[in-house]
Amino acid sequence: MSSGENPPGRGLPRPLSGGPVKFGPYWLEARLAVGGTAEVYVARPIDPKGEPRRLVVKRLLPHFAVDEEGRTMFEREAALHAAVRHDNVVQVYASGLAGDEPWLAMELVDGCDLFRLLRRLSGDARTLGVGLSVYVARELLRGLQSAHAARDASGQPMGIIHRDVTPSNVYLSIDGRVKLGDFGIARSASRATMRTGAAMLKGKFAYLAPEQVAGEGFDQRADLFSMAVVFAEMLIGRPLFAGSGQLAVLLAIRDCRIEPLREARAAWPRGLFEVLERALARDPAARFQSAAALSEALGPFSSSPEAARPELGVLVRWVQSAPSSGQMQAVRDSAAKLRAAQAAAPPTEPQELALAHERSTGEYAAIPSFVQTGTGKRFGPWPFARLVEAIATGQVGRGDSIDYMGRGLAPIESIDELSRFLPAMTTATTNRLTGVAAPDFSDDVSPSALVAILLRVMEAQATGVLFAETTDSRRSLPSQRPGLGEAGRKELYFLGGKLHHVASNDASELLGESLVRRGAISRDEQDFALAVLPRYGGRMGDTLIALGLVGSLDIFRAIRDQGRDRLVNLFRWPTGKVTFYSEQSAPEVQFPLDLALPPLILAGLEAALPGDAAFEKWRDRLDVGVRPGPTPSPALRSAPWPPIVHRLLEAVTGPMPLREALRRMAQGGSSTASDAIRALELALAAKLLVLG
Numbered sequence: 001m002s003s004g005e006n007p008p009g010r011g012l013p014r015p016l017s018g019g020p021v022k023f024g025p026y027w028l029e030a031r032l033a034v035g036g037t038a039e040v041y042v043a044r045p046i047d048p049k050g051e052p053r054r055l056v057v058k059r060l061l062p063h064f065a066v067d068e069e070g071r072t073m074f075e076r077e078a079a080l081h082a083a084v085r086h087d088n089v090v091q092v093y094a095s096g097l098a099g100d101e102p103w104l105a106m107e108l109v110d111g112c113d114l115f116r117l118l119r120r121l122s123g124d125a126r127t128l129g130v131g132l133s134v135y136v137a138r139e140l141l142r143g144l145q146s147a148h149a150a151r152d153a154s155g156q157p158m159g160i161i162h163r164d165v166t167p168s169n170v171y172l173s174i175d176g177r178v179k180l181g182d183f184g185i186a187r188s189a190s191r192a193t194m195r196t197g198a199a200m201l202k203g204k205f206a207y208l209a210p211e212q213v214a215g216e217g218f219d220q221r222a223d224l225f226s227m228a229v230v231f232a233e234m235l236i237g238r239p240l241f242a243g244s245g246q247l248a249v250l251l252a253i254r255d256c257r258i259e260p261l262r263e264a265r266a267a268w269p270r271g272l273f274e275v276l277e278r279a280l281a282r283d284p285a286a287r288f289q290s291a292a293a294l295s296e297a298l299g300p301f302s303s304s305p306e307a308a309r310p311e312l313g314v315l316v317r318w319v320q321s322a323p324s325s326g327q328m329q330a331v332r333d334s335a336a337k338l339r340a341a342q343a344a345a346p347p348t349e350p351q352e353l354a355l356a357h358e359r360s361t362g363e364y365a366a367i368p369s370f371v372q373t374g375t376g377k378r379f380g381p382w383p384f385a386r387l388v389e390a391i392a393t394g395q396v397g398r399g400d401s402i403d404y405m406g407r408g409l410a411p412i413e414s415i416d417e418l419s420r421f422l423p424a425m426t427t428a429t430t431n432r433l434t435g436v437a438a439p440d441f442s443d444d445v446s447p448s449a450l451v452a453i454l455l456r457v458m459e460a461q462a463t464g465v466l467f468a469e470t471t472d473s474r475r476s477l478p479s480q481r482p483g484l485g486e487a488g489r490k491e492l493y494f495l496g497g498k499l500h501h502v503a504s505n506d507a508s509e510l511l512g513e514s515l516v517r518r519g520a521i522s523r524d525e526q527d528f529a530l531a532v533l534p535r536y537g538g539r540m541g542d543t544l545i546a547l548g549l550v551g552s553l554d555i556f557r558a559i560r561d562q563g564r565d566r567l568v569n570l571f572r573w574p575t576g577k578v579t580f581y582s583e584q585s586a587p588e589v590q591f592p593l594d595l596a597l598p599p600l601i602l603a604g605l606e607a608a609l610p611g612d613a614a615f616e617k618w619r620d621r622l623d624v625g626v627r628p629g630p631t632p633s634p635a636l637r638s639a640p641w642p643p644i645v646h647r648l649l650e651a652v653t654g655p656m657p658l659r660e661a662l663r664r665m666a667q668g669g670s671s672t673a674s675d676a677i678r679a680l681e682l683a684l685a686a687k688l689l690v691l692g
Contacts, residue, residue, distance in 0.1 A: 022046070024098030026057050026105065037061060038074070042108060051093050051105070058104045071102055078104050080160055081183040083150045088143030090171060090181035109181075111174045111316045114230070115167035120319050122237055130268055131303035132312055133234035138295045138302055139178035140170055140227060145291035147180070148220045161219065165226035166207045167233065172316050176309030205552055206241055206249050210282050213253050215557050221284040224294055228279035235276075236264050245542045246552035247559070251591065256282040272301050372409055374399035384531055391421040394489065394505040398422065421538060445470065445576035447608040451601055451685045453580060458597040459635045461497035465584040468492070470576030490570060493586040497635070499595040500586040502566035509569070511540045514562050515550065525549050539590065563593040564600055571604035596640045598682070605678045614674040614681075622662070626680070627655040629687040636686055644671055644679045645688070652689055 020027040026043040033040045043057040060074055078095040081104075085091070091107040114136070121127060128136070144165070150158045162183065169182040209225035211218045232240040240260060241252040258280055265273035275297045281287045288294040303311075368381030371390070380403075382390070387404075390396040391412065401409040404418060413419050441456070443449040445468065453466065468490040493501040507513060512526040521529075521544065529543045536543040541555040550558070570578075586592075609617065628649070631637075641649075651664035658680070665676045683689040 020044075023057065023059065023101075024096060024103055025094075026055075026103075028057060032056065034061075043105070052108070054108050055093060056106050056108045058106070059098070060102055062101075074102050074104070077183050078102075080150075080158070081106070083152065083158060084143075084147045084160070084183075086143055086146035087177075088139050088179055089146060090179045106181075107179075109171040109173050109177075109179055111172045112319045113168055114170035114172060114234075116322075117172060117315060117319050118167055118233060118237070120322060121315075125237075127237035128234045128315075130235065130272065130301060132308055132315075133231060134298050134302040135305065135308035135312070136170070136172075136178050136234060137227065137231040138298055139305075140165075140180055140230070141291040141295040141298075143178075143180035144223055144227060145295070147183075148223070148291060159220070162223050162226075163212075164204065164207075165223050165230060166204045167230055168204070170230065172312060174313050174316050174320070176312035176316070178312075205246065206239055206253075208250075208253060209284070210254050210256060211284060213250050213553065213556065214560075215553075219284070220291075221287055221289065224288060224291060225280060225284075227291070227294070228276060232258070232261055232276060232280070235268070236260050244537075245539070246545055247539075247541050247556055247591065250552060250556045255592075255594065256280055269301050275301075369405060370403040370409075371396050372401045372403075384533070387418070388421055388530055388533065389507050389510065391418060392507075392510055394503075418538075439579045440464070440582045442577065442579040445570070445573045445578055447571050447605060448685075449578065450571055450604060451682065453578060454597050454601050455686055457494050457580070458497045458639060459633055460582075461635055462582050463495050463584070463586065464493075464580055464582040465586075466492040466494070466578055466580045468570055468573070468576055468578045470573050488573070488576070490566060492567060492570075493584075495586045495592070495594075497597065499563060499567060499593050499597060499600060501589045501593060502563050504566050506566075506569070509562065509566050511559060511562055514565065515544070515558055518558075520554065520558065521549050541591075559591050560593060560595065564595060564603065567600050568603045568607045571608040598639055598641050598645070602642050602645070602678060602682055605681055609674070609678065612672075612674050614677040615672075618658070618677050618680075622659040623657050625655055625692050626652055626658050626661055626689055627692070628652060629683075629690045632686070632688060636688070641688075642679070644675055645683055647671070648676060648679045648683055649688060 016028065016030060020029045022028075023041075023043070025046050027046060028041040028043050030042045031039060032042055038058050038060050041057045041059070042054060044054055045051045060071070075095075078092065081090075082092040082095070090109065093105045093107070095102070095104045097103070118128070127133075144162065147160045147162055150160050152158050160183075162180070164182055165180070169180065171179045171181050173179070205213070207226045207229045209218060209222035212222055229240050238260070240258065241249050243249045243252055258277065261273060261276055261280075275294075278286065278297075279288055279294055288297060302308075368383055369387050370378065370380035371382065371387070372378050373396070379390075379396075387396075387402070396402070396412065398411075398413055400412055402412050402415060402418060403409045404415050407415075412422065441453065443453065456462075457464070457466075468488075470488045489505045491503040492499065493503075508517070512521070512530065515521045516523055516526050525547075529540060529547060529549065532547070533540065533543050536546050541559055544550040545552050545555055605614070647665060648661065652661050661680075662673055662676050665671060666673070671679075680689065684691065
């Protein structure tokens with residue numbers, strides 16, 4: 001089944017009105033589910049030779065059936081799924097066309113999916129228990145191993161990556177069998193489209209691996225991480241990665257926060273936590289490298305299949321006896337009526353009045369706000385969107401008062417809906433900090449100075465803040481709002497040698513503006529999101545997700561890229577001053593960036609020397625000698641240097657003219673001369689290479 005569709009066994013089939021419908025070689029008897037791309041039916045063969053009496057037929061929805069990409073994905077699902085024959089994988093019997101409609105016939109699992117079982121157990125405050133959890137996990141790993149090891153007709157490994165190992169795709173039968181299903185978003189790693197895999201990523205985000213969340217390349221080890229997340233959920237009875245919103249969940253995955261497992265480990269057999277900890281390692285190289293290896297590690301903790309199957313079967317039948325969907329719908333209808341009655345109560349607070357006005361008129365943020373600065377200047381009336389921009393960029397800040405939605409003037413810090421937008425900017429003048437010692441270093445803004453400072457922070461694995469300030473009107477800032485100051489300011493916070501957070505007073509670097517500039521949302525959509533920010537905790541990312549304007553993974557990556565761009569844009573400043581203070585605590589932020597510096601430095605050099613400018617800078621120096629530098633420090637040796645830097649270091653095997661190093665780089669055909677020169681400048685600054 002494709003992601004988002006209800007698989008066989010999750011709900012009760014709904015008989016078709018009017019009786020069975022003939023579809024290709026089958027009679028469709030009841031609809032199990034409808035998802036975003038397809039419908040799933042319980043069916044029986046017209047000619048039962050070679051197929052069971054009852055099975056599942058999946059057919060594309062009409063608008064996908066006429067879409068070339070949709071049909072191609074469906075055909076690929078059928079091919080990949082059919083290539084895997086194993087007791088722990090839902091079997092595909094046949095596929096074909098009924099007229100112009102593609103269909104897929106597969107095994108009907110009489111039971112329920114793991115999602116439904118875990119939900120029912122959670123409702124009774126129970127968990128599956130260690131023995132049964134390990135049994136289900138090992139059975140599922142057997143199916144995964146079969147998928148990962150599948151070969152095509154010529155005997156070549158297919159490199160299948162399932163990409164959607166979630167409780168919804170684990171089917172449990174009434175006789176205690178476990179089967180992996182839904183290859184709807186699976187891919188073969190041998191396909192050219194899998195070089196990064198990010199573009200086609202559609203799996204349920206709470207079970208993704210960190211590398212998938214980051215939009216990096218991934219392989220079959222991502223499936224093993226997802227499997228470990230499912231296993232953890234069976235053990236603790238709730239999702240492993242949780243948070244106040246989808247972005248919080250993605251951050252928890254990125255950082256591999258497994259505190260719930262640490263809290264529960266005392267109740268488990270000795271050694272089980274360590275297996276899970278390794279399976280959930282952030283670095284794929286530190287995990288178990290195959291499904292078979294993970295299954296073997298879980299072996300000492302498993303119940304015997306002979307004992308586990310009957311026990312699991314009892315639970316599955318218990319789930320099947322749950323209230324019908326009609327009964328549950330009646331409960332939901334009653335709850336909806338109660339909410340409607342509560343919503344009908346007359347509003348009393350100013351914000352509630354404003355929201356009531358919005359609901360009745362469609363005019364969002366209709367009540368303007370006024371600002372009175374600490375110096376006595378007054379601005380407004382401003383709509384909510386303008387107010388948020390002014391606060392987020394530091395144009396209005398601590399010490400200023402706001403008459404917000406008719407409530408009367410109050411300090412911005414005391415207004416919950418607005419104080420969250422206050423940036424981490426410490427001072428208006430970035431080279432002075434009250435009560436702090438002299439800076440560790442200070443320099444004029446230039447690409448070379450920024451490279452040197454960032455490499456120093458990285459090598460020392462420093463924690464601190466870098467202040468940047470300029471009054472040059474040629475910086476990459478848009479025109480400032482009149483009367484609110486002209487200085488450009490940034491504060492870059494580092495934690496353990498990585499970029500933690502960047503505060504900026506550049507309105508063009510706000511998340512909404514960044515998404516508009518990239519075409520992810522329209523200007524009207526941004527204004528709408530700003531108008532309703534208070535309803536979603538004042539968080540633009542969560543607001544856009546809740547409104548359905550941008551997907552959670554896209555927002556996650558956009559926020560990360562926003563931090564990256566704020567640093568990279570600093571390389572474009574023609575003048576200014578940068579000052580670094582070490583041992584300054586990083587601020588508490590909703591989205592810690594946790595970005596390694598080498599790729600950011602290289603991107604900054606590209607911003608400073610775009611296109612062919614880098615090569616032109618070195619055109620008259622191509623005969624200069626270049627050679628490997630001294631042995632780097634451990635921090636530099638283990639740093640995540642961009643691939644092009646690695647290729648350059650591999651090309652420079654000994655003393656040689658720069659021209660020869662560039663010729664060797666060009667043989668790979670994957671980079672330009674300017675790309676190589678920028679990598680050279682980074683390698684020289686880090687002393688990985690030296691001239692002469």
